[in-house]
Amino acid sequence: MKRKLVIILTLMICSSFMISAQTFALTDSFRNSIYNPGPLKPLDSLLKVKVGDRAPGFSLPSVSGKIISLSDYRDKKIVVLSFVPAAWTPVCSDQWPGYNIVEELFEEQNAVLLGITVDNIPTLFSWIQQMGDLWFPVLSDFWPHGAVADSFGLLRTDGVAERALVVIDKNGIISYIGVGDINVRPPLEVLIKELQKLNSK
């Protein structure tokens, strides 16, 4: 039993080193402005919700100044929550610029995207400027620190959020939770397929 555990741990440690090579494949847009935290523990929290549960409600300030509540979209839109760990870090700094060119894909699926981090508004403001403005609202889960991330079970022990995608249907029920390795960007097709699946029901 012990031997098996050692082997599994060894494989996990080694694969995290191998992944690190890909983590920092950065766009040149952020040259010299990204903090490199090195490879992080892939997962560091326990989910508090599951598919089929009602999503915990929230109201958070957005960078535009508006307060955005999950209930704003009730009976109107599918909501996609994109939790990313922190502003000015490698993978996060290219995940949202990618979403920035697929507004039509979200519209086709009658879905809105809400980006959420645990950073404060001034930090998010500067970061978004660097990304070249985003079409979707970016919300600050800064205070009480990470409370919304924590309500989903997505707050890590060091105070940042997991890299996670949560899809919530028009009735406020969670239809998909994707919590991936924090060091790796989730492929876009996984999310789009989940939206298509929800719309085909």
Place this chain on the structure above:
Amino acid sequence: MKTIKFGRIIIACTFMITILGCANHLVAADRDILALDNQLPAIKLTTPEDQSLRNFLGLPEKESFSVEEIKCEILIIEIFSMYCPHCQKDAPAINELYELIESDKKVAGRVKMIGIGTGNSAFEIDVFKKKYKIPFPLFADADFTVHEYLGNVRTPYFIGICNQGKIKNRIFFSQLSGFNGAEKFLDTVLKASNCKQEK
């Protein structure tokens, strides 16, 4: 006893593989793989399903191909990512470069272009292609294999290779970012190519 030995062998092998992998990565990042006059590392790509793209590259119908099989004198490769804001911003101007090449009888057929989407899946490549109406072939590098071969460069990265002369796939142009417009870029690339003199 045999099981213990087997377990130890697995652990030892895994560590060796990791160390070698990381060392290779570090060497790749340190050594200037894409320095001028180097040979482009051998990279394999999936053959496009679209026949017009296969015709453009002069490739037969088969599963994969090596970059050196592309029929041209000069090949311009853009290493990009759907997720890279510079790549998104440059996309229309890079399309202009393709149009410029194709509309110039002296250049068309001799100079070809491809894009390799680092860390991008086939779906993501397709999104980028449709979004910016990219007319030249784009290839997915979802698992970063090509990216690692090319020294983990940032994006967008432009590589010019010459298919003539003693060194096959000789790199004559290697530039991170800084696309300065179709005409200027093509002019710079053609001047730098020096392909004819090597013949």
